[in-house]
Amino acid sequence: MRKIILGATTLLLLASCNGQKAKIDPFKSLTNLVDSANEATDSIESDSVQEVPKPIKADETFDDFIFSFASDIKLQQKRIHFPLTFINGKSVSKIEQEFWKKDNLFTKQSFYTMIFDKESDMDLMTTTHLKSAKFEWFYMTTNKIKAYNFKRENNGAWMLSSISISSINSNQNENFLEFFHKFASDSIFQRSRIHEPLTFVTTDPDDDFSILETTMEINQWFAFSPDLPTVRLSNINYGQSNSDESNTKIVAMKGLGNGFSNTLYFKRQKNQWEFYKFEDLSN
Template sequence: MKRYFLAFFAFLLLTFSCTGNRANQTDEVPADSVADSTDTTDIDTLEMLITETPMPRAADAMFDDFLFNFLANKKLQKERVVFPLRVTENGTTTKIEANDWKMEHLFMRQGYYTLLFNSDKQMQLMKDTAVNEATVEKILLAKNQVKNYCFQRIKGAWLLREIKVTPLQTDANASFLSFYKRFVTDTVFQIKSISETVDFVGPDPDDDFNMMEGVITPDTWEAFAPTLPHKTLYNIIYGKPQEEGKEKIYLLRGVANGLEMELRFKKEGGKWMLKKLMT
C-alpha cells in the first residue's frame, strides 16, 4: 500500500471518497440520508427478487441471510412471527394478532444500516452459524428510545418472538450512543472528538485494484467528514448483549449498492475519540 500524509486541501479532495460533514449545515438533505448511498430502484428490485424467490433452507444458517428475506418477503415475514406477538413498553405488555400485523421493513427502505461492535472478535459473530438468538435494535436518537426486535432460532428456523421498547440509557451501547448523538450534530464537538491523527484507508484513485493509507488531521477533517445518520440507527446484536468496552467499531453498510464505511473509536480519559476511518 502507498502511504501519504494528507495535509493539503487539493490532495484531500482527490483522496477521499466520503462527503462533507453535514452537522449544523442548512443544506436540504433528507433526514438521515447518506450521500449517494440509497438507490431506491435497486432496493425495490432487490425486494421484488427476494419476494418472488422462496427462501432457501440454508438462509436460516446465518441470521443476516434470514433477516434480509424476512424484511422483504411479506408472506415469509408473517410465517416467521410468533402470534400473538408480545410488545412490551414502559412495563406494559400488549399483543399483536396476526390480522393486525403490518409489514415491517426496518432499514430496507432507507437503503443502508449500521452495526456496532466492541471488538473484531465480536464482529465475527455475524458469520457464526452457532448463534441462535439475535436482536435488531431500532435506535431512535431524538426520542432516547430503542425498539428491540427479539429473534430466536427454534428447530432450525428464525422466529420473531417479542418486541421490547426500552430507554436508550439502558442499552448495552448507551455510553457510545450518548456520545454519537452529539458527534453527528455538533461540528465543534466532532472536531474535538477526533485524534490528532486519524488513520485513513480507502480506494487508491490511481489504481482500482489497490487501497491506499493516509492520515487525517483535525484541521482537514471538517470539510471531508462522512455524512452519518443522526436520527435513527439500526444495530444487530448477535447472541446475548455484551458489556460495553473502551473500543467501538461503527459500520455503515448499503443494502443494495455495496457501500461500506467503518469508523473506529476508543474511549480515552472517559471520552470517545475517533481513531480510524475506512471507506
C-alpha cells in the first residue's frame, strides 16, 4: 500500500481559495483498536493452554468486539453459535466447531475499507444501541457479498449467528461494484470518470486540527492517488444502507497502523458513476 503524504509546498499551491472546517476522523477508534490487536503475541494461537473466560461487558461496543474476534482464536471459538449456519444462495448447511478455522477477517491487511451510501450514515459508527451488525466482503468481479451476521445477546455478548453469500441485484443503472473494479484497474477508464476540477480535502499544514478544501486537476490526482483495491472491498455494516439504487457512494480507506486515511466520493450522473471528491487525511 502506497502512503499518500503531501508536502507543505504542494498543499499551499493547491489551497488557494480554500475553506476551513474542523478535522473529523470517524475511524480513529477503529484504528486504535486494530493497532492494539496487532501488538498481541502469537501465544493466542495456541490451544494448549486453557484460560479463564474473559468477562463479558454489557456495554461492549461492536468495534471493541470485532477486532478482538478477528485476532483472538480462543475468543472467536467462544463467540460463534455452533453448529454455525452457512447460507450460500438457496443452499443451507451447518459448520461444526471441529471444522472451524480461525478467520482473521481484514486484520492481516494493510488497510480496510468501509462503504456508505451517504455521509450521514457515518454517524452510525458511534451508536451504542446496536442489536445486530455485519462484517462484509464485497467481491467486485462476481457481484457477490459474503456477510458475517452478528447478533447481540441479552447478556451484552456479540455472537456470530450465521455466514451468508448472496448476489447483488443489478438494475438498468450502472452497478457500483462493477464500476469501481474497472475504475481501480483501468487508468484510461478512470480518467474518463473523474469530475474536473476534483474537489480535494486535506489536512491544513499549519493547523493539525483543521482541514483545507480546495480542488485539484486530473493529473494531480494521478500523482497523489492511492493504490485502489481491485478484487474485494471490506465493510462493517452498523445498519447503513448499501443499495444499488443509491446515486451516491462513499469508499473510505483506512490504514492499519500506518496513518493512511483516504476517502473517495462518487455520484451517479445520467446512469454513469463519477468520482467527484477526494479526501486525504493521512498523517
